[in-house]
Amino acid sequence: MACPPAAESPPARQPSVKVILASADVQRVVDRIAHQILEKTQGAADTVLLGIPTRGAPLARRLAARISTFEDVAVPVGVLDITLYRDDLRRHATRAIGPTELPPGGIDGKRVILVDDVLFSGRTVRAALDALNDVGRPSSVQLAVLVDRGHRELPIRADYVGKNIPTSLAESVKVTLVETDGTDGVKLYGGTTS
Amino acid sequence: MIRHLLSGADLDAATATRILDTAAEMATVAGREVKKLPALRGRTVVNLFYEDSTRTRISFEAAAKRLSADVINFSAKGSSVAKGESLKDTALTLQAMGADAVVVRHPASGAPHRLAEWVDGSVVNAGDGTHEHPTQALLDAYTMRSRLGRLAGLSVTVVGDVLHSRVARSNVLLLSTLGAKVTLVGPPTLIPVDWATRAAAANTSGGGAAQSPDITVCYDLDAVLPTSDVVMMLRVQRERMTDSYFPSAREYARRYGLDGQRMRRLPEHAIVMHPGPMNRGMEITPEVADSARSTIVEQVTNGVSVRMAVLYLLLGGNNA
Numbered sequence: 001m002a003c004p005p006a007a008e009s010p011p012a013r014q015p016s017v018k019v020i021l022a023s024a025d026v027q028r029v030v031d032r033i034a035h036q037i038l039e040k041t042q043g044a045a046d047t048v049l050l051g052i053p054t055r056g057a058p059l060a061r062r063l064a065a066r067i068s069t070f071e072d073v074a075v076p077v078g079v080l081d082i083t084l085y086r087d088d089l090r091r092h093a094t095r096a097i098g099p100t101e102l103p104p105g106g107i108d109g110k111r112v113i114l115v116d117d118v119l120f121s122g123r124t125v126r127a128a129l130d131a132l133n134d135v136g137r138p139s140s141v142q143l144a145v146l147v148d149r150g151h152r153e154l155p156i157r158a159d160y161v162g163k164n165i166p167t168s169l170a171e172s173v174k175v176t177l178v179e180t181d182g183t184d185g186v187k188l189y190g191g192t193t194s
Numbered sequence: 195m196i197r198h199l200l201s202g203a204d205l206d207a208a209t210a211t212r213i214l215d216t217a218a219e220m221a222t223v224a225g226r227e228v229k230k231l232p233a234l235r236g237r238t239v240v241n242l243f244y245e246d247s248t249r250t251r252i253s254f255e256a257a258a259k260r261l262s263a264d265v266i267n268f269s270a271k272g273s274s275v276a277k278g279e280s281l282k283d284t285a286l287t288l289q290a291m292g293a294d295a296v297v298v299r300h301p302a303s304g305a306p307h308r309l310a311e312w313v314d315g316s317v318v319n320a321g322d323g324t325h326e327h328p329t330q331a332l333l334d335a336y337t338m339r340s341r342l343g344r345l346a347g348l349s350v351t352v353v354g355d356v357l358h359s360r361v362a363r364s365n366v367l368l369l370s371t372l373g374a375k376v377t378l379v380g381p382p383t384l385i386p387v388d389w390a391t392r393a394a395a396a397n398t399s400g401g402g403a404a405q406s407p408d409i410t411v412c413y414d415l416d417a418v419l420p421t422s423d424v425v426m427m428l429r430v431q432r433e434r435m436t437d438s439y440f441p442s443a444r445e446y447a448r449r450y451g452l453d454g455q456r457m458r459r460l461p462e463h464a465i466v467m468h469p470g471p472m473n474r475g476m477e478i479t480p481e482v483a484d485s486a487r488s489t490i491v492e493q494v495t496n497g498v499s500v501r502m503a504v505l506y507l508l509l510g511g512n513n514a
Contacts, residue, residue: 081219084233084506094511096212097219134228 020147020165020173021186029162030059033144034066036160037113040142044073047111048138050080052128053098055117058179059146063115076103080114080135085127102135112138113159117175119145122156147186149173167191198310198317199504202328202367210372214336216503217496223260224499231502233510234263240293242284242309243320244270244300249470249494250320250330254297257501263509266293281305285312295509298322316508324358324434330469331364333500335372337489338424340496341465346373351418354428354450354477357384358435361469362428370408377410377418380428380450383439385411415450419459426467427452427477447476454481465489 021029041047044067051060057079064075081098089095114128125143132141144160149167163186165173171191176183196204205213223229239258243251251267258265268288270276275284281300288296295316298306303323310317321327339345350369356362356378366376366389378385378393393411412418419425430446440446452466460466466478466487474480483490 084231084510089233089510090512092511094507097216097506099219100222130232134230135226 015189016191018188019185020188021163021184023184026146026177026184026186029146030062031066033146033160033162034063034070037063037144038067038071040159041111043071044075046109046139047113048076048078048103048105048107049113049115049144050078050102050107050128050132052114052116052124053079053081055175055177055180056115058177059117059144060115061179063144076105078102078107080128080131082124082127082131085130087123087127100131100135107132107136107138109137109139111140111142113142113144115144117146117177118173119143119148119156119158119161120151120173122152122154125156126154146175147173197508198306198319199328199508200306200310200317200319201326202331202364202371204328205332205368205371207371207373210332210335210368213332213500213503213507214339216507217332217336217499218340220260220502220506221496221499223502224495230260230262232262233506234258234261237263237294237509238266238292239263239295239297239505239509240266240268240288240291241320242268242288242296242298242300244275244298244305245321247299247321249497250299250327253494253497254318254320254329254501256498257505260498261502261505263294263505266291281309282312285309289313289315295505318504318508321360323360324363325360326364326367327360327469328364328368329497329501329504330361331368332504333493333497334361334365334426334467334469335368336496336500337467337493338374338465341489341492342423342463345369348374348423349377349421350374350424350426351377351379351415351422352426352428353379353415353452355384355430355439356380356389356428357386357439358431359428362426365426366409375408375410377412377422379412379415379418381440381446382413383437385413415452416456416459419456420461422460423464424467425452425460425464426469427472429469429471430473430476443476451475451477451479452482453479454485457482457485457487460487467493469493 038044049060049064051057060077064077067075079101081100083095083097142159145158146162148161149165168191172189174187176185178184241251241254255265293315297318297320298309299320300322303325305322306317306319352362369376390411393409468490
C-alpha cells in the first residue's frame, strides 16, 4: 500500500503563537511599572526590590535601574529563592535550589516589592511570602509582575501589573528577557486560533 | 538523583557537584535569623547509631532539624539491641514506624548496604566499620573547594592510618571522581595492601588507565609535603587495632605526625584537615591543629550544610 499523497493528509496542527509584547513593548512596560512604583511609594524611599528567580531577578534589576534614571534614587535589589517553600516540592523530582541574595541593608522595616514575570495561580507568591518571613520582617510587602494571566488559586493580587492577558488554562505564557533568554518578549502559546 | 548514599563511589562527578552546590546554598541559612527551611516538613529521619559518635550524629540531627524533618535518635546502648535484637528486626521496626530516611552508623562494614535492602526509605551511611563514610568525604571536598576554589587538579595527601579509615576510603573514591590527585602516606602496615600494590603496578607499567581510583602511595611524609595543596591527617584508631602496626606512639608521631616544622614546609596556600576526633600530640600537634591553616572547626560547620544538601536531595522530591 502506497502512502497517501501529502495533500490528502489532514493539515498538521500548527501550534499557535501570539506575540503579546514585543521587545520595545517590554521596555515600555518596565518603564511604566518603575513610574508607578515611584508614584505609589512617594519616591521609593526605604524600598527594596526582591526578584523571584528565574526571570524576576533581572526584572527587579531593570526596575531599579529605571527608577534611578527617573528620580536618581538607588533602590536596593535582591534575589529571593523560593524553591524550598513551594507547596509542590514533593510532587516533582528534587529541584535544584538557587541563591537568595539580600541587599546589604537587609529587609527589616523596609517596604519590600516582590518582582516576578508571570502571575498565574499565586502559589509562587505565597511561597515567596513564606520565604520572606524567614529572612526578615519587612514593614510591608507589595507585588510587581510583568504579566497577569489570571486563574488565581489563592487570594493574592498584584500591586503593579505590566499587562493583563486573558488566557485559557490550555494556553501558556512565556516571558523571555535579554538577560536570561537573549531577547525580550511575551508570547502566548497554544489554545485555538480563530 | 540516587536513592541511598552508601559509598563515595555511588556519586558521579555531576551528582557530587550538585550536592556541593546545594550545600553552598544551605550554608547561607546558618547566617539567617530563622535557621530553618520547610523543605522536609512532615518527613521522619531516624539516626540509627550502633557506634559512639558526637559530631556525626549531632551534625545529622542539626541538618535534619534545619530542614524541618522530625528526628528520632536511636543509639544501640539502652535499646532492644542490648537485649539481642538483630539489625534486620530493628530495621523492620523503623520501617513500621514510617521512617523516610535512616542515617546509620555501624561497626560492621557493609551494614548500611544490608539495611538498604530491608527498608523502603533512603539509607545514608554515616560510617560503617573500616569501610566508608561518604558524607565526611563530601564535607571534606566542600571544605577544600571553598578554601582553595577548586577540586580538579588538587594534590591531596592523606596521612596516617589509612587501613582502618573509612574517611580515607570514601575520600579516595570521591576525590578521584572529582579530579583531585590523592597520595596516601603512612607506615606500610597501615596502607591497604591492594591499594599499595595497585599504585606500584600503575607506576611501573607507566600508565594508570586501568587503575581506578588513581592514587599514589608514599611512605615518606617529608617528601610529599612541598607539593601538597591539602594534607588530611587521619586519627590513629587504636580501638580498631588488633595488632601492633608500629613500634611506639613516639616513633609514629616522629615519622608521620604533623608538627609546626613540617607544616612550614607546605606551600603557602596549603590547608591542613582532620576529620576528628584528634589525638593531639600523636598525629597532629596543637600548634598545627590551632593554626590558621587548619580547617578542623570549619569542617564541622560545613558538615551540617553538606548533610542538609544530602538529605534534601534524597528526600526533597518525589524520587525517594
